[in-house]
Amino acid sequence: xxxxxxxxxxxxxxxxxxxxxxxxxxxxxxxxxxxxxxxxxxxxxxxxxxxxxxxxxxxxxxxxxxxxxxxxxxxxxxxxxxxxxxxxxxxxxxxxxxxxxxxxxxxxxxxxxxxxxxxxxxxxxxxxxxxxxxxxxxxxxxxxxxxxxxxxxxxxxxxxxxxxxxxxxxxxxxxxxxxxxxxxxxxxxxxxxxxxxxxxxxxxxxxxxxxxxxxxxxxxxxxxxxxxxxxx
Amino acid sequence: xxxxxxxxxxxxxxxxxxxxxxxxxxxxxxxxxxxxxxxxxxxxxxxxxxxxxxxxxxxxxxxxxxxxxxxxxxxxxxxxxxxxxxxxxxxxxxxxxxxxxxxxxxxxxxxxxxxxxxxxxxxxxxxxxxxxxxxxxxxxxxxxxxxxxxxxxxxxxxxxxxxxxxxxxxxxxxxxxxxxxxxxxxxxxxxxxxxxxxxxxxxxxxxxxxxxxxxxxxxxxxxxxxxxxxxx
Numbered sequence: 001x002x003x004x005x006x007x008x009x010x011x012x013x014x015x016x017x018x019x020x021x022x023x024x025x026x027x028x029x030x031x032x033x034x035x036x037x038x039x040x041x042x043x044x045x046x047x048x049x050x051x052x053x054x055x056x057x058x059x060x061x062x063x064x065x066x067x068x069x070x071x072x073x074x075x076x077x078x079x080x081x082x083x084x085x086x087x088x089x090x091x092x093x094x095x096x097x098x099x100x101x102x103x104x105x106x107x108x109x110x111x112x113x114x115x116x117x118x119x120x121x122x123x124x125x126x127x128x129x130x131x132x133x134x135x136x137x138x139x140x141x142x143x144x145x146x147x148x149x150x151x152x153x154x155x156x157x158x159x160x161x162x163x164x165x166x167x168x169x170x171x172x173x174x175x176x177x178x179x180x181x182x183x184x185x186x187x188x189x190x191x192x193x194x195x196x197x198x199x200x201x202x203x204x205x206x207x208x209x210x211x212x213x214x215x216x217x218x219x220x221x222x223x224x225x226x227x228x229x230x231x232x
Numbered sequence: 233x234x235x236x237x238x239x240x241x242x243x244x245x246x247x248x249x250x251x252x253x254x255x256x257x258x259x260x261x262x263x264x265x266x267x268x269x270x271x272x273x274x275x276x277x278x279x280x281x282x283x284x285x286x287x288x289x290x291x292x293x294x295x296x297x298x299x300x301x302x303x304x305x306x307x308x309x310x311x312x313x314x315x316x317x318x319x320x321x322x323x324x325x326x327x328x329x330x331x332x333x334x335x336x337x338x339x340x341x342x343x344x345x346x347x348x349x350x351x352x353x354x355x356x357x358x359x360x361x362x363x364x365x366x367x368x369x370x371x372x373x374x375x376x377x378x379x380x381x382x383x384x385x386x387x388x389x390x391x392x393x394x395x396x397x398x399x400x401x402x403x404x405x406x407x408x409x410x411x412x413x414x415x416x417x418x419x420x421x422x423x424x425x426x427x428x429x430x431x432x433x434x435x436x437x438x439x440x441x442x443x444x445x446x447x448x449x450x451x452x453x454x455x456x457x458x459x460x461x462x463x464x
Contacts, residue, residue, distance in 0.1 A: 008380055012243055015378045146247045148240055148405040173380040175426050176412055183411055194407050 004130070004137040004163060005171040006156040010105045011146040018112035022135040024126060024159065025109055026118045027142035028151040029197055030081045031102025033119040033213040034066070037083040039232040040121075040219035042091035046230040048103040049096060058096035066097040071197075071204050074098075082209050083121075101142040106225065109140055115225035120155060124217045127162040137167060139174075150180070150195040151213075154188065157181030158216075188214045236362070236369040236395060237403040238388040242337045243378040250344035254367040256358060256391065257341055258350045259374035260383040261429055262313045263334025265351040265445040266298070269315040271464040272353075272451035274323035278462040280335040281328060290328035298329040303429075303436050306330075314441050315353075333374040338457065341372055347457035352387060353450045359394040361454045369399060371406075382412070382427040383445075386420065389413030390448075420446045 007016055026032050035046055049055035052067060052074060059065045059078070066079040073080025081099055097103055109115045113135055118126045130137050139159055141152035157177035160169060169175065184191035189211055192198045201210060223230045239248055258264050267278055281287035284299060284306060291297045291310070298311040305312025313331055329335055341347045345367055350358045362369050371391055373384035389409035392401060401407065416423035421443055424430045433442060455462045 008240065009244060011247065012241060012378065012380075015243065144404075146244065147403075148244075148408065150404045150407060153404075153408060170428050170431070171379075172376075172382045172385075172426075172428050175382060176380065176385060176408065179412055179415055180408055183415070194404075196402050196404050199402070 001168045002136050002166070004139065004160055004167045004169050004174060006139045006141070006160065006174040006177050008141050008148045008153060008173050009143045009146055010108045010140060013108045013140065016138055018109065018138055020113050020135065021138045022114040022116060022130060022133055023109040023112040024116050024118040024130070024137065024139045025102070025105050025142065026139060026152050026155045027099065027102030027105060028119060028155050028213050029201060030083060030209060030213055031097070031099040031142065032117045033121055034081055034083050034086050035097070035117050035223055035230060036119045036121045036219055036221060038086035038090050038095060039221040039223045041087050043086070044092050044094050046095045046097050046223070047228070048106045048230065049098040050104050050107045052098055055096045055098035063094045063096040066095055068099045070100055071201055082206065083212055084209070101144060105140050105142040110228065117223040117230060118155065118159065120158065120214055120216045121218045122221055123158055123162060125220045125222050127159060129222045131163055131166045144197050149197055151192055151197065153177045154181050154184055158185070233400045234368050234398070236371065236392055236399045236401050236406060238371045238373070238392065238406040238409050240373050240380045240385060240405050241375045241378055242340045242372060245340045245372065248370050250341065250370055252345050252367065253370045254346040254348060254362060254365055255341040255344040256348050256350040256362070256369065256371045257334070257337050257374065258371060258384050258387045259331065259334030259337060260351060260387050260445050261433060262315060262441060262445055263331040263374065264349045265353055266313055266315050266318050267329070267349050267455055267462060268351045268353045268451055268453060270318035270322050270327060271453040271455045273319050275318070276324050276326050278327045278329050278455070279460070280338045280462065281330040282336050282339045284330055287328045287330035295326045295328040298327055300331045302332055303433055314438065315444055316441070333376060337372050337374040342460070349455040349462060350387060350391065352390065352446055352448045354453055355390055355394060356449045357452045357454050359391060362395055363398045376429050381429050383424055383429065385409045386413050386416055390417070
């Protein structure tokens with residue numbers, strides 16, 4: 001039986017062997033939710049950047065630039081980090097994307113056999129991809145500046161629960177995440193009112209974004225990293 | 233109101249400021265449970281070591297040497313890592329102690345304003361110490377070779393629950409730990425049968441150790457680190 005493990009922070013990535021694994025990168029609020037939304041609306045590709053200035057420079061090469069730091073859109077970028085920005089004027093576009101946590105986690109996953117983008121929005125699509133595949137799985141939670149967060153842990157738990165008949169786990173972080181999801185699944189938005197990042201985002205007035213990012217199975221896409229670029 | 237945070241792995245310690253905090257180090261199976269048991273039975277002091285050879289050398293200075301790696305006693309050491317070894321022939325002794333995870337976590341906590349040793353065995357005593365103190369609190373889970381584990385996370389959750397009327401939290405890891413403890417508290421030994429380290433330890437035939445280490449409030453001691461040495 002294949003196995004699934006959960007890495008609760010990108011700062012723990014060094015503890016896991018990834019070269020023969022499929023890594024699922026998750027940053028529910030909001031990087032990977034935006035990416036899934038963009039692919040569902042026909043984006044051509046997304047190039048993730050860890051640093052702001054390299055990303056900004058991509059507009060000269062015809063890319064749409066997306067920049068977020070600390071929950072806010074960066075001045076001079078075309079788009080920020082709300083999924084609603086990735087439903088329009090996105091078809092056929094190439095996007096250069098940098099965020100506080102999500103694109104950093106993607107960067108740390110390079111070296112894995114396969115890297116895919118997960119969110120509640122494509123939960124079942126990702127589950128099916130993992131069950132159909134042959135690789136063992138590592139879910140990498142982007143967290144908040146290295147610290148563990150509730151929303152990414154919840155997604156990891158949802159994924160572990162979803163695949164558990166086909167993919168086993170002997171990983172305490174995966175067990176923790178699955179139990180947390182069991183508690184929260186009836187009312188995730190309510191449960192997440194405790195979360196530190198939710199409080200941060202509520203101050204920015206983006207409650208609609210949060211509700212949207214917690215919607216399961218809105219889209220049937222599985223973005224994958226190929227040669228450093230996300231495609232579908 | 234004071235605050236309590238939880239660091240789920242020593243490999244995430246760099247994300248937390250500790251110089252003005254009380255750090256509670258926890259390695260339920262079994263380093264901190266052994267230490268608490270030793271102080272309850274009159275040990276004079278315990279000097280923690282990260283590396284095996286420095287620890288071994290302390291027998292020349294009249295120390296009792298305690299060494300554990302991967303759950304097993306190290307050859308040539310006086311004692312291993314079972315709490316039952318710290319109930320006899322321990323009064324008035326000085327102990328040099330090295331373990332796979334626990335003493336490493338203590339080493340990473342040096343620099344904190346105050347470092348104390350926590351276990352289920354002294355849960356209420358540690359809670360009272362934290363509530364009576366003036367410092368903010370960071371619970372550091374020793375985990376297993378850097379990875380998050382269930383038993384230390386459960387203790388962190390128990391501690392957060394115990395102090396919550398007096399010490400607040402805005403830390404997602406602390407919220408996760410508290411929820412996990414809420415699920416498990418009715419039957420911790422049963423809950424922990426899922427845990428990776430429990431399976432590892434069961435192979436070593438130490439079920440009695442596990443049950444003992446999950447006993448709440450057997451002892452009323454709070455070991456503290458002073459100049460690199462644990463005293464009570």
